[in-house]
Amino acid sequence: MTDELFEGEVFEFYPASEEKPQEIVEMEAAEDTFEISAMPEVAIADMVPAEEPEENAEEGKKKKHISQRTKNRILNTIIHIVLAVMCVVWILPFIGIVFESFRCESTGVVGYILPKQWGFDNYVRLFKETNFPRWFGNTLMMGVVTAVVQTAFQLAVAYVLSRFRFKGRKFLMNLILVFGMFPGFLTLILLYTWMYDWHLTDANAPYGLIIIYVASSGMGYYIAKGFFDTISKSLDEAARVDGATRMQIFFKLILPLSKPIVIYTILMGFMGPWGDFVMASFMANNAADGYNVAAGLQWLIDTPAKKNMNYTTFCAGGVVVALPITVLFLLLQKYYVAGVTGGAVKG
Amino acid sequence: MSKRETMELAIGGEMLPMRFLMKYSYQGEKYAAFTPACGADPSDEEGVALTHIVSAETKSKERTRQRLLFRLLTAVTCILCIIPVLCVLLTALVFVLQPDFWWVGMSGMIVAVADLIVLIPVARALARARKDRKEQKRRETAYEVLPGEGNGEVFSEFEIRYRIIEKLSKNEPLSMLEYQRLNIWRKFLYRSKMFFRGIPGWFGRKFKRLGLRLKAFGISIWENIKDIGATFKNGSWKTRVSYFFMGFGNLSHRQVLRGVLFFLFEVIFVGFMVLSGGHWLGKFGTLGTTRLEKVYDPVLDVWVDKHIDNSFKILLYGLLTIFFIAAFVYTWRLNVKQCRILDEITATGKRVKSSKEDIQSLADNEFHKTLLSLPVLGIVMFTVLPIVFMILVGFTSYDFENDGYNNLFTWCGLDNFNRVFAFGSKLSLAFGEILAWTLIWAVVATFSNYFLGMFVAMMINKKGIKIKKFWRTILVMTIAIPQFISLLYVSNLFADNGIVNATLMRWGWIDSPIRFWGNGTLAKVMVLVINIWVGIPYLMLITTGILMNIPADLYESAQIDGANAFQQFCKITMPYMLFVTGPYLLTSFVSNINNFNVIYLLTQGGPEHTAWGEVGGYIAGDTTILITWLFGITTGPEASYKMASVIGTLIFLVVSILSLVVFTIMPSTRREEDYA
Structure with a gap:
């Protein structure tokens, strides 16, 4: 992985070992004896004497120096241990899922991690006996279509709100802000009825879901707008002077400059349907053909009896789903970080 | 900061921005004010405001006051220190000898805790007063023998404090420098006082603006109608x-x-x-x-x-x-x-x-x-x-x-709303408790993630830590995996027959399984802890970028001024982070109020609540937050859509009011120039 963001200089939280409060006290004491007239007019930073401390302080300094370094080393060791423990805690459940997916001796929830009998039974069952291929296909289709259309919508809204000043702009932004605060599920029942009228529920749920995901996606324009805001407007003006239309500016100038955010938006759009469980299960309404992977896999274990039968199959499904997304995510991690950081800073 | 430095600032400082002066002024112990003659910008009201001459007479009076204050504080601190010891002894005695009178013991404990809470500000004040006294003595010997050195007037800590206290008691607004002198608790008090004092004015302004808007709206409609008529005529x-x-x-x-x-x-x-x-x-x-x-x-x-x-x-x-x-x-x-x-x-x-x-x-x-x-x-x-x-x-x-x-x-009409607010009914009881838990959940989830995520980011960024990329990749990878998989697995991990319980029982640490999802309080704690597990990688990513953006010279100057790591964190890192991520905190608070996934996938609203059990056709449990309740009501067997709608509207009201308040008191909207 190549995250430029983390490369180079590293933020330093703890003071370096050379500078100690002790020293500064001495410096301050020494400074008080200076005469004002003797001081040149320079910035404060330059005035802090960087010279070696007094001879008589040498002994004490050395002692302190060593202890400081030891302290630092102990601290670093502790942090390494903490980080290692954290990594284990964070990664263990995923390793657990993988182990569960290879367990053959039973299918329910068990009290141990390592399988007693290894094999691919669960995967075979997942693809042969459940609708998983269908669910996977549904989700893949939803992911691709949503990614494309959502990116187009979000970038369009973000670009307009960042660059155009027109009547009703403030109104539109406030509208999106206010309606964004309503819990989304509120509209579940209406959307279901609506989609039902158009025969886009149950087995056709993926198509209805695409419409629902995509239609309101313009509301998530914030991160892209924050990014567009950072691109200098003088670029636009220069292009205008050269006779480019606004459309040309958008497609030929701004979009190529916004590669990270475009990729971030695509990534988010693609990953959305894989994790959406509420909408998907509600829209599909017990028609197993219309589920996405989240709804489908959850449906496999939604009662205790089914859980006892299908738990390992569920884990196998989880592995199959998580693997491609994780790989994709790690490959595009740089862009994800850029998007997330930009979004947090801009709000 | 020494006096000489201050002078330098003032002499070369015509163009120095105020925040630079501020930074130095409130970190140093001595306090300098600039007279116009000294070179500071005379129009700068902060500088001028502090330039006042205290006569020798008032000085001696203040000295007496200071001494009295110090003694009083010492006495109070001693008493406050003794009380909790006594309380704990009493509690222990009661519990051992008279277990029936447990409430006496409990109230003893509460008194002790309250006492400790009071003790903290008092002890801080005492420490300050001690410092003041020392400072005063040093000033007297160091500076008063050299009157009129340069053109700067030097005020003791106490004189400034006195002035601030005077202002506070008269309810006058403090200048920025004076505000910075307050301790955290005082700052908080001052700010909240100002906030609440500002509320009537705020509403007044809003209503006035609303009135103006309505008027403008009416006028524009009337203009439109007139225009339509005129166009038809002409x-x-x-x-x-x-x-x-x-x-x-x-x-x-x-x-x-x-x-x-x-x-x-x-x-x-x-x-x-x-x-x-x-x-x-x-x-x-x-x-x-x-x-x-x-x-x-x-x-x-x-x-x-x-x-x-x-x-x-x-x-x-x-x-x-x-x-x-x-x-x-x-x-x-x-x-x-x-x-x-x-x-x-x-x-x-x-x-x-x-x-x-x-x-x-x-x-x-x-x-x-x-x-x-x-x-x-x-x-x-x-x-x-x-x-x-x-x-x-x-x-x-x-x-x-x-x-x-x-x-x-x-x-x-308003029947459904009346049902929710009908005092004493099962529904309103459930609503009140669920609302309270939703707010607690949102606050704790947001801030625990925020601080721990920042902590992890700082640990990974610390100089001397090896394989930084590895740690980050491991954590970031967990973001990629869809939540329904990891959360459902974790939920089973802690099930009664799950791995955790089974392992603990095999090791003989417990005899019967811990019912993580069966006990209301435990389930709440578990949900919060697992939410930390979910949230830290995300926050780690966000904060890493921002932490690296903090100008390194801030830390350098802080080190030179003798600030230790903790002080640097409190005075530089935290304010900067809060400023930059203020809007993000707000959005993440809102999304936590509406955080369906974590609660639903882990507990499904979890253990049934004894007080109300089934409400609106849905079993609202201990960990149910408003959004899962809403979902349960919508999809439950009774499907009371009207109540779902009422709850949805109320969630919106809560969220929007909170956002409004937070936006008003958020530092990002208040002191934009500080870090600009």
Whole structure:
């Protein structure tokens, strides 16, 4: 992985070992004896004497120096241990899922991690006996279509709100802000009825879901707008002077400059349907053909009896789903970080 | 900061920004003020405000006061230190000797805790007072023998404090420098005082602005009507015809595209209104009057449903019709306006824009219309309309039984809201507790993630830590895996027969499984802890970037001034982070209030609450937050849509009010120049 963001200089939280409060006290004491007239007019930073401390302080300094370094080393060791423990805690459940997916001796929830009998039974069952291929296909289709259309919508809204000043702009932004605060599920029942009228529920749920995901996606324009805001407007003006239309500016100038955010938006759009469980299960309404992977896999274990039968199959499904997304995510991690950081800073 | 440095600042400092002075002034112990003669900007009110001369007389008075204060504080601290010891002894005695009187012990404990809480500010004040005294003595020997050195006046800590206390007691606003002198607790008090004192004025301003807006709105409507009338009176016959046949004016001026679009819109609108819109709108007031009937069909020999009215459809399509009418009125007005403009253009003999030019401008100056058309249409149709619809449902009697098809539903005013707020009923009890837990959940989840995530980011970023990339990748990887997989697995991990319990039992640490999801309090704690597990990688990513953006010279100067790591964190890192991530904190708070996944996938609202059990056809448990409750009610067997709508509306109210308050007191909106 190549995250430029983390490369180079590293933020330093703890003071370096050379500078100690002790020293500064001495410096301050020494400074008080200076005469004002003797001081040149320079910035404060330059005035802090960087010279070696007094001879008589040498002994004490050395002692302190060593202890400081030891302290630092102990601290670093502790942090390494903490980080290692954290990594284990964070990664263990995923390793657990993988182990569960290879367990053959039973299918329910068990009290141990390592399988007693290894094999691919669960995967075979997942693809042969459940609708998983269908669910996977549904989700893949939803992911691709949503990614494309959502990116187009979000970038369009973000670009307009960042660059155009027109009547009703403030109104539109406030509208999106206010309606964004309503819990989304509120509209579940209406959307279901609506989609039902158009025969886009149950087995056709993926198509209805695409419409629902995509239609309101313009509301998530914030991160892209924050990014567009950072691109200098003088670029636009220069292009205008050269006779480019606004459309040309958008497609030929701004979009190529916004590669990270475009990729971030695509990534988010693609990953959305894989994790959406509420909408998907509600829209599909017990028609197993219309589920996405989240709804489908959850449906496999939604009662205790089914859980006892299908738990390992569920884990196998989880592995199959998580693997491609994780790989994709790690490959595009740089862009994800850029998007997330930009979004947090801009709000 | 030494006096000499201060002088330097002042002498070379004509152009030095105030925040630079501030940074130095409030970190150093000595406090310098600048007279205009000294070179600081005389118009700078902070500097001038602090320049006052305290006579020797008042000085000695203050010294006495200071001594008294110090002694008083010492005495109070001693007493406060002794009380908790006594309380704990008493509690221990009571619990050992008289377990029946446990409440005495408990109140002893509470007193001890309260006492400790009081002790903290007192001890801080004492420490300050001690420092003041020392400072005072040093000043007297160090500076007062050298009167008038340079032109700067030097004030003791105490003099400044006295002034601040005076100002506080008179309720005067403090200057920024003075505000910085307050301790954290005082700062908080001052800020909250200012906030609450500002509320009436704030509301006054808002109402005034609202009034002005309404007035402006009324005026603009009146202007529009006048304009429509004037256009009809003064316009050409083409314009007058376009009042009835939209687009006629455009067509006659050879703007074919616009004319055709206007006319088409009118045709569609009239057709819709005649065919169905009028029908829906007519029934909108009652939401239907004739019920479903079973009618015998003699041809097929079966009973068929003869449904006359469907309240749901009436409500939905009635609303849609209203939206459509609004759109039509707007378009019609646009049409009239364009006719007037066309009249004016032709009167001056200029050429009107052709259709080709129209299309070209849609790619250029009007490009925003092209870009916005589809997304905004989507937002209006799939967000605005449904939400308005569902809010309206809260004022009807729509539920599983009265579903609009088998049984009609109708308007019922504020009945549903009254049910939620009816004091003492099961529903209002449930609502109150769920709301409280939702808020606790949102606050704890947001801040625990925030601080721990930042902590982890700092640990990884620390100099001397190896394989930074590895740690980060491991954590980031967990973001990629869909939550429903990891959360469902974790939920099973802690199940009664899950791995954790089984392992603990195998090791012999426990005899019977810990019921992580069976005990209300434990489930709440577990949900919060697992949420930390979910949230840390994300926060780690965000904070890493921002932490690296903090200017390194801030830390350098802090180190030179002798700040230790903790002080640097409190005075530099935290304010900077809070400033930059303020908006993010707010959004993440809102999304935590609506955090469905974590709660639902882990506990499904989790262990049944004994006090109310089943509410609204859904078992609302201990970990249920408003959003899962809403989901449960919507999809539950009773499907009380009206209550779901009421709860949704209330969630919106809570969220929007909180956001408003937070926005008002957030540092990002207050002190923007500090880190600019």
